[in-house]
Amino acid sequence: xxxxxPIPDNHFDKITIAHGGGGKLSNQLIxxxxxxxxxxxxxxxxxxxxxxxxxxxIAFTTDSYVVQPLFFPGGDIGKLAVCGTVNDxxxxxxxPKYLSLSFILEEGLEIFVLRKIVxxxxxxxxxxxxYIVTGDTKVVEKGKGDKIFINTAGIGEIIPGMDIGAHQIxxxxxxxxxxxxxxxxxxxxxxxEGLEFGTTIESDSASLQGLLKALYDAQIPVRMMRDPTRGGxxxxxxxxxxxxxxxxxxxxTEIPILEEVKGACEMLGFDxxxxxxxxxILFFVPQEFSLQALQxxxxxxxxxxxxxxxxxxxxxxxxxxxTILGSHRIIDMISGEQLPRIC
Amino acid sequence: MKYIDEYRDINVVTxxxxxxxxxxxxxxxxxxxxxxxxxxxxxxxxxxFLPPKISLIHGPGCPVCVTPLEKIDKxxxxxxxxxVIFTSFGDMLRVPGSQGDLLKAKANGADVRxxxxxxxxxxxxxxNLSKEIVFFAIGFxxxxxxxxxxxxxxxxxxxxxxxxxxxxxLVPPAMELILxxxxxxxxxxxxxxxxxxxxxxxQYHSIAARYKTPIAITGFEPVDVLQGILSVVTQLENNTAxxxxxxxxxxxxxxxxxAQETLxxxxxxxxxxxxxxxxxxxxxxxxxxxxQAYDAELKFDLTGIKxxxxxxxxxxxxxxxxxxxxxxxxxxxxxxxxxPKGAPMVSHEGACSAYFRFQNI
Numbered sequence: 187x188x189x190x191x192p193i194p195d196n197h198f199d200k201i202t203i204a205h206g207g208g209g210k211l212s213n214q215l216i217x218x219x220x221x222x223x224x225x226x227x228x229x230x231x232x233x234x235x236x237x238x239x240x241x242x243x244i245a246f247t248t249d250s251y252v253v254q255p256l257f258f259p260g261g262d263i264g265k266l267a268v269c270g271t272v273n274d275x276x277x278x279x280x281x282p283k284y285l286s287l288s289f290i291l292e293e294g295l296e297i298f299v300l301r302k303i304v305x306x307x308x309x310x311x312x313x314x315x316x317y318i319v320t321g322d323t324k325v326v327e328k329g330k331g332d333k334i335f336i337n338t339a340g341i342g343e344i345i346p347g348m349d350i351g352a353h354q355i356x357x358x359x360x361x362x363x364x365x366x367x368x369x370x371x372x373x374x375x376x377x378x379e380g381l382e383f384g385t386t387i388e389s390d391s392a393s394l395q396g397l398l399k400a401l402y403d404a405q406i407p408v409r410m411m412r413d414p415t416r417g418g419x420x421x422x423x424x425x426x427x428x429x430x431x432x433x434x435x436x437x438x439t440e441i442p443i444l445e446e447v448k449g450a451c452e453m454l455g456f457d458x459x460x461x462x463x464x465x466x467i468l469f470f471v472p473q474e475f476s477l478q479a480l481q482x483x484x485x486x487x488x489x490x491x492x493x494x495x496x497x498x499x500x501x502x503x504x505x506x507x508x509t510i511l512g513s514h515r516i517i518d519m520i521s522g523e524q525l526p527r528i529c
Numbered sequence: 530m531k532y533i534d535e536y537r538d539i540n541v542v543t544x545x546x547x548x549x550x551x552x553x554x555x556x557x558x559x560x561x562x563x564x565x566x567x568x569x570x571x572x573x574x575x576x577x578f579l580p581p582k583i584s585l586i587h588g589p590g591c592p593v594c595v596t597p598l599e600k601i602d603k604x605x606x607x608x609x610x611x612x613v614i615f616t617s618f619g620d621m622l623r624v625p626g627s628q629g630d631l632l633k634a635k636a637n638g639a640d641v642r643x644x645x646x647x648x649x650x651x652x653x654x655x656x657n658l659s660k661e662i663v664f665f666a667i668g669f670x671x672x673x674x675x676x677x678x679x680x681x682x683x684x685x686x687x688x689x690x691x692x693x694x695x696x697x698x699l700v701p702p703a704m705e706l707i708l709x710x711x712x713x714x715x716x717x718x719x720x721x722x723x724x725x726x727x728x729x730x731x732q733y734h735s736i737a738a739r740y741k742t743p744i745a746i747t748g749f750e751p752v753d754v755l756q757g758i759l760s761v762v763t764q765l766e767n768n769t770a771x772x773x774x775x776x777x778x779x780x781x782x783x784x785x786x787x788a789q790e791t792l793x794x795x796x797x798x799x800x801x802x803x804x805x806x807x808x809x810x811x812x813x814x815x816x817x818x819x820x821q822a823y824d825a826e827l828k829f830d831l832t833g834i835k836x837x838x839x840x841x842x843x844x845x846x847x848x849x850x851x852x853x854x855x856x857x858x859x860x861x862x863x864x865x866x867x868x869p870k871g872a873p874m875v876s877h878e879g880a881c882s883a884y885f886r887f888q889n890i
Contacts, residue, residue: 509572513573
């Protein structure tokens with residue numbers, strides 16, 4: 187009889203609790219899956235934290251990502267986790283520099299899925315010009331998570347002279363959006379529910395630091411920026427109207443929206459003004475710079491379908507829509523989640 | 530969008546508006562039956578295209594709003610049964626029952642899933658044989674045929690773990706209830722286009738004649754709604770009371786006979802309670818004996834659940850056009866879309882929610 191001491195099997199195709207234990211397996215996962223893809227001079231020393239050089243004023247933000255399905259037309263949870271945080275920094279008037287990256291993994295997650303997500307994070311970070319400089323991985327028992335949750339925090343350097351905020355908004359300012367609305371929300375709903383609308387609607391997920399840089403280079407005095415993600419255009423503009431204590435009027439005929447997205451919204455009973463975007467920014471610019479700003483945005487990669495969709499008024503802090511029929515109605519904050527209508 | 534943009538054309542809307550201004554000489558109250566029409570009126574602020582003489586009254590045609598409290602309570606009881614996967618159309622999830630709603634039940638661990646069709650619920654049933662799948666089959670004549678079809682399919686495919694909690698209502702008896710009320714204010718109806726798509730409009734001739742009330746079968750786009758209004762105002766000014774089909778691109782007199790056949794195979798008429806209104810004779814549908822195996826109320830014995838509605842909510846008055854949402858003391862205060870006290874505040878089609886969301890400036 188041969189007595190053998192079994193050597194622990196270190197080749198797993200799924201995440202186990204041991205991957206979060208801080209021991210060999212944790213280390214192997216971090217090295218093999220994360221560091222191999224994301225390595226850079228800030229991450230390389232593998233300290234408890236990153237030591238960074240920044241200049242001037244910084245912007246700092248954090249966001250968590252819990253989307254299902256993990257992969258959808260036009261993106262995945264990894265791409266979102268980079269773009270979302272990058273765009274939040276951009277909206278502060280900052281050029282994004284460094285991101286942290288934390289995972290909460292559910293036991294049983296296939297490692298190839300994690301690899302695919304990490305690879306997407308790498309690709310998106312390169313495109314956005316940011317470094318992943320620190321991170322963390324935790325594992326929770328099966329049933330205690332939803333495959334994977336990601337948190338990213340980001341640091342960006344405020345462009346000197348930029349002062350972005352609702353307090354800057356003046357009556358008469360024009361509102362520009364860099365393209366068509368509601369694509370992310372509809373892409374997610376249709377892939378989640380298996381709905382088909384003839385063509386595939388892709389998420390607009392994109393990192394938009396290029397737009398900020400182009401506007402800065404063109405010396406356009408941007409007064410306010412906001413990425414209309416959850417709750418869509420309507421919710422973001424309502425928040426801005428209240429913070430700025432100014433009225434906002436939107437022109438329905440000017441708001442860009444793809445025909446297939448419009449059709450999907452009609453079918454599902456969604457109002458596209460309340461549907462999420464992940465690659466859009468609302469820019470508030472002085473009226474006299476608006477046409478120039480529009481052209482600058484249109485010349486950029488994620489701005490070809492940009493449009494001036496509204497303006498700031500002296501009225502009450504409400505958002506009003508001038509409908510396609512020329513009538514007016516108030517656009518309110520969303521209440522809870524949009525629920526598909528019965529008929 | 531083809532077949533939609535044409536009916537949102539500003540030139541056609543302006544021309545119809547001008548025509549209505551010319552024709553209207555007296556004051557008239559017109560009730561649009563369907564919540565989808567109310568939604569369109571609010572979304573495009575169509576009142577601003579009408580002379581002040583014309584008042585629109587929002588009718589009882591929001592299926593979410595009229596589903597009785599007791600059914601919601603039964604739904605909540607079923608959802609909290611750990612053997613049950615409870616499936617429903619999205620906007621039923623926020624309708625308040627006596628204690629909480631389905632979203633809260635879900636937060637408390639119930640398996641509640643939104644579906645877009647009962648046939649999706651049937652699929653869940655075949656995928657989860659160890660569970661009981663209940664579909665909340667609510668709505669007017671529009672949703673009844675597909676709900677009936679799901680039961681027929683379940684029987685055909687011998688799916689035993691599927692049943693429906695049925696709460697179907699019929700439009701014509703509600704119209705008669707409104708017209709026969711001593712304090713009725715409604716002079717004309719815009720009938721619900723989608724209900725007529727299924728059922729046709731033969732039944733409406735006798736209502737128009739007996740109550741001397743013009744009826745226009747009306748669609749949902751701005752042009753449709755204004756066309757319907759022009760049609761009934763012209764009749765009212767000419768003192769006629771006929772049924773006119775102003776949604777002829779979809780509706781025929783006899784309706785969709787296949788859908789009707791499917792509906793009547795599974796359902797038969799019964800007395801029905803309408804939330805906020807009370808019981809209206811022969812205004813609902815119940816599952817026929819042959820299909821009782823698919824009736825969730827019998828399968829799970831929910832007979833013990835009895836509920837009474839709050840006296841504070843004036844939903845009934847609103848649904849019958851006797852009061853406007855803003856005449857309610859709770860409107861926009863204790864009762865908002867985030868925290869609805871009554872069903873018309875829940876669905877986008879509900880009169881209170883529509884008023885709250887799209888209040889005119």
